[in-house]
Amino acid sequence: MDHLIGLLLGTEQDWPRAYETLIARLGPIRGPDGTSHTLRTTRVTIEPFNLRDTPAHDLVIDRLAYWYYHPREWLKKVALMDDVYLLNSPFTFQSMEKHAAYCAMMRLGLHVPETVLVPYKNPVDHTKWAYTAERYNRPFDLDAVADGLGYPLFMKPFDGGAWVGVSRITDSAQLHAAYDASGARLMHLQQSVEGYDVFTRSLSVGPETMVMKFRPELPMHERYAVEHGFLDATAGDEVVTISRLVNAFFRWEFNSCECLVRDGVVHPIDYANACPDVALTSLHYYFPWAMTALLRWTAFCVVTGRRPSLDMDTARYFAIADAAHLSYPEKLAEYRRLADDYFTVDAYREFCDTALAHVPALVAEWVASPGFDALLVDTVRATYPPAEHDRFVAHFRGLIDLWRRENPA
Template sequence: MADVEHTIGLLLGTEDDWPRAYEALLRRVGTITDGSGRTHRIDSVRVTIEPFNLRDKPRHDLVIDRLAYWYYHPREWLKKAALMDDVYLLNSPFTFQSMEKHAAYCAMMRLGLKVPETVLVPFKNPLDNSRWAYTSGRYNQQFDLEALAESVGYPMFMKPYDGGAWVGVSKIRNVDELHAAYDASGERLMHLQAAVEDYDVFARSLTIGPETMVMKFRPELPMYDRYAVEHDFLSPSTGDEVVTISRLVNAFFRWEFNSCESLVKGDEVHPIDYANACPDVAVTSLHYYFPWAMAALLRWTVYCVVTGRRPRLDMDTTPYFAIADDRSLSYAQKLAGYRRLADDYFEVDRYEEFCEKHLSHVDEMVHDWVSSPEFTTLLDQTVRATYPPDEHERFLAHFRGLIDAWLRDQA
C-alpha cells in the first residue's frame, strides 16, 4: 500500500505560542498505519492569504481556523475549500459567521437549556444607510427601554449580539446605567440579558472534538490568573451536565473547537456564552491546562485526516428539536438524548478506539515535550513578547510554577 500524505493548515492571526506547540507535537506523532495497511504521514503548514481561483485545489485536508471570524478574505477561501474540495474545517465558517451569539441563544432556548431571560433591542443610533430613515420612520416601533428592562429584571447585562472578548459588555444595575450603556452602544445591536446573581461557580469548558475540559473561571481577575487550578469543584452530575451542554452546542452547530461559559447556581446550570470562534488556548492564560488542549487538538485533527472523516456543512436540527418538543421527557432525559446525538456526531466510540490503538503514546509524548528545553524556550519567548520587561521574571516564575504543577500531577 502506498503512503498517504496529509496536510493540516493553520489559519492564524497574531498568536504564535500554541501553533508552535502544535507543530512541534505533530512532528513527533510519527506515521500511523491503518487497518488496510496504508501508512499515513501528517504535516502542517501555516496558511497564507493571497488571491485564489475558485477552481484551485487546496493542498490541505483540514484547516484549523483562528482568523476568518473577522477577516473576510480567508473566510471566503474557507467556504470555497469546504464547498468545492471537502476540506475539513475547525470551525464551520457558515455557522460561525461574524461570531454571532444570537442564533446560539435561540437554538439552546428551543432545546430547553436554562439560558437567562434575553431581549434584543434595536440600534441606538441610525445606521449609515441611505434607506434607514424611510424604513425606520415607517416600520420601527417606538418602545420604552425602561419598561423593557423591568421585564428582564435588574441586574442585567447589556452585550453585543455578535461580540467577543467581553467587548461592549456592561452590567446594568439601575435606570441610569441602562441609558448610559444604551447611549454608548451606538450602531451595535445589543442584547439585554438577566444576570444570574449569587452564583456558586463560573465554569468555562473548552471542547475540542469529543474531548472537554471544564475549568473554574474567575472573570474578575487578570487573564493570566482567571483559570483556577482546582479539581472537583463541581459535583459529578453538574460537571457532566456542563460537558453535555458544551458538546451539544458544538454538535448542533458543527463547531469542533469552542468554549462554553456557564454559571452554576445550586444544582442548576445556566449557559451564558457559547459561541467562541477563536477560543482562548494561549499558554499565558490556560497555563496548567495548555498541555491538555494541545494533546486534544492533536488527537482530534489526526483522527479526522487519517480516518477520512467527512465535513458536515448541513445542520440537521430535526432530531434535536424532536427531543426538545417531546413533553413527556424530563430535562434530564432531554439532556441524555442530546448527549447521545452529540456523541454520535463526534463518533466518540470510534474515536476512543482509534486513540487507544494509534495515539496511546500522545500523553507521554506531550509530557516529555513540556519537560524539554524546547518548551521552556517557547514559554520564555511568549512571556517576553506578552508582558513589559520589568514583569518578565515575575510571569516566568508564575507560569513555570503552574506548568511544573501539571508535570507533577501527570507523572
Template sequence: MADVEHTIGLLLGTEDDWPRAYEALLRRIGTITGPDGKTHRVNTERVTIEPFNLRDQPRHELVIDRLAYWYYHPREWLKKIALMDDVYLLNSPFTFQSMEKHAAYCAMMRLGLKVPETVLVPYKNPLDNSRYAYTAARYNQPFDLDRTAEQVGYPLYMKPYDGGAWVGVSKIRNPDELHAAYDASGERLMHLQASVEGYDVFARSLSIGPETMVMKFRPDQPMHSRYEVDHSFLSAEVGDEVVTISRLVNAFFRWEFNSCESLVRGTDVHPIDYANACPDVAITSLHYYFPWAMAALARWTIYCVVTGRRPRLDTDTSAYFEISDDSSLSYAEKLGEYRRLADAHFEVDRYRDFCASYLGHVDEIVHDWVTSEEFRSLLRETVRATYPVHEHERFLAHFGGLIDAWQRDHVVPPA
C-alpha cells in the same frame, strides 16, 4: 517515508504560541500506522491570504481557523473549500458567521436549556445605509428602554449579539447605567440579558472535537489568573451536564474548537455564552491546561485526516427539536438524548478506540515535550512578548510553576 502525507492548514491571526506548540507536537508524533495498515504523517502549513480562483484545488485536508470570524476574505475561502472540495474545518464558517451568538441563544432556548431571559433591542444609532431613515421612520416601533429592562430585571448585562472577548459587555444595575451603556453602543446590536445572581461557580469548558475540559473560571481576575486549577469544583452530575451542554452546542452547530461559559447555581446550569469562534488557548491564560489542549487538538486533527472523516455542512436540527418538543421527556432525559446525538456526531466511541490503538503514545510525547528545552524556550519567548520587562521574571516563575504542577499530576507510567 510515510505511505500517506496529510496537510493541515493553520489560518492564524496574531497568535504564535499555540501554533508553535501544535507544530512541535506533530513533528514529535511523526508517523503512525492507521487502521488501513498504512503509515501516515501529518504536516502543517500556515495559510497565507491571497487571491484565489474558485476552482483552485486546495492543498489541505483540514484547516484550523482562528481568523475568519473577523477577516472576511479568508472566511469566503473557507466556505469555498468546504463547499467545493470537502475540506474539513474547525469550525463551520456557515453557522458562526462572525461569532453570531444570537442564533445560538435561540437554538439552545428551543432545546430547553436554562439560558437567562434575553431581549434583543434595536440599534441606538442609525446605520450607515441610505435606506435606513425611510425604513426606520415607517416601520421602527418606538420602545421604552427602561420598561424593557424592567421586564428583564435588574441587574442585567448588555452585550453585543455577535461579540467576543467580552468587548462591549456591561453589567447594568440601574436606569442610569442602562442609558449610558445603550448610548455608548452606537451601531452595535445589543442584547439585554438577565444576570444570574448568587451563582456558586463560573465554569468555562473548552471543547476540541469530542474532548472537553471544564475549568473553574474567575472573570474578575487578570487573564493569567482567571483559570483556577481545581479538580473538584463541580459535582460529578453537574460536571457531566456542563460537558453535555458543551458537546450539544458544538454538534448542533458543527463547531469543533469552541468554548462554553456556564453559571452554576445549586444544581442548575445556566449557559450564558457558547459561541466563541476563537476560543482562548494561549499558554499565558490556560497555563496548567495548555498541554491538554495541545494534545487534544493533535489527537482530533490526526483522527480526522487519517480516518477520512467527512465534513457535515448541513445541520440536522430536526433530530434535536423532536427531542425538545417531546413533552413526555424530563429535562434530564432530554439532556441524555442530546448527548446521544452529540456523541454520535463526534464518533466518540470510534475516536476513543482510535486513540487507544494508534495514539496511545501521545501522552508520553506531550509529557516529554513539556519537560524539554524547546517548550521552555517557547514559554520564555511568549512571556517576553506579552509582558513588560520588569514582569518577565515574575511571570516566568508563575507559569513555570503551573506547568511543573501539570507535569507532577500527569506522570506517564513506564511501559
C-alpha cells in the same frame, strides 16, 4: 499517505508553535485499515484563489476568518468543493453568532437567561434608514424592557466576543449610559444569574472537553483556577453535555462554553466563540491538555478520512426538544447521544488508545524539554512588560511543573 494541516492564524504564536512541534514529533500513524499516515503543517497565506483550484490541505484550523472575510470565503470554497475538514464551520459562525446560538439552545430547553434584543441606538449607515425608521420603527421604553428582565442585567453585543462592549447594569442611569455608548452596535439585554456558585468555562476540541473553574474578575493569568472537583457529578456531566451539544449542533469543534451553576441548575451564558482562548499565558496548567486534544482530534479526522458535515440536522435535535414525555435530564441524555454520534466518540477513543497511544507520553516529554521552556519564556516576553518577565516566567513554570507532577509520562 501524507496529510497537510493548514493553520489560518492572526497574531497568535504560542499554541501554533506548540502544535507544529508536536505534529513534527508525532511520527507515522497506522490507520484502522492498516495504512501508514504522516501529518505535516503549513501556515495558510492569503492571496487570490481560483474557485476551481484544488487545495493541498486535508484539514484547516481557522483562527482568523471570523472577522477577515477573504479567508472566510476560501474556507467556504474548500469545504463545499473539496471536502476539506474545518475547525470551525465558517457557515454557522457567520450566520449564527451569539444571537442565533441563544435562540437554538433556548429551543432545546437549556436554561439560558431571559434575553431581549433591542434596536440600534444610532441609525445604520443606509440610505433607506430614515424612511424605514419613520414608517416601521416603533418607539419603545428601554426602562420598561429592563424592568421586565429585572436588575442587575447585562448589556452585550449580539455578535460580540472577548467581553468587548459588555456592561453590567444595576440601574436606569447605567442602562441609558450603556445604550447611548453602544452606538451602531446591536445589543442584547440579558438577565444576570446572581449568586451563582461556580462560573465555568469549558474548552472543547472535537469530543474532548476540559471544564475549568473561571474567575472573570481576576487578571487573565489567574482566571483559570487550578482546581478539581468543584462541581458535583451531575452538574459536571451537564456542563460537558451542553458543551458537546453546542459543538455538535453548530459544527463548532474548537470552541469554548461559559456556564453559571446556581443551586444545581446550569445556565449557559456564552457558547459561540470562533476563536477560543488557548494562550499559554491564559491556560498555563491546562495548556498541555489543550495541545494533546487538538493533536489527537486533528490526527483522527485526517487519518480516518472524516468528512465535513455541512447539514446541521436540526430537526433531530428539535424532535427531542418537543417530546413532551421526556424530562429535562432525559432530553440531555438524548442530546448527548446525538452529539456523541456526531463526534463518533467510541471510534475516536479506540483510535486514541491504539494509533495514538504514545501521544500523552510524547506531550509530557516535550513539556519537560528546553524547547517548551523556550516557548514559555518567549511568550511571556511577548505578553508582559520587561519589568514583569522574571515574575511571570516563574509563575508559569510553577504551574507547568504542577501539571507535570500530576501527569507523569
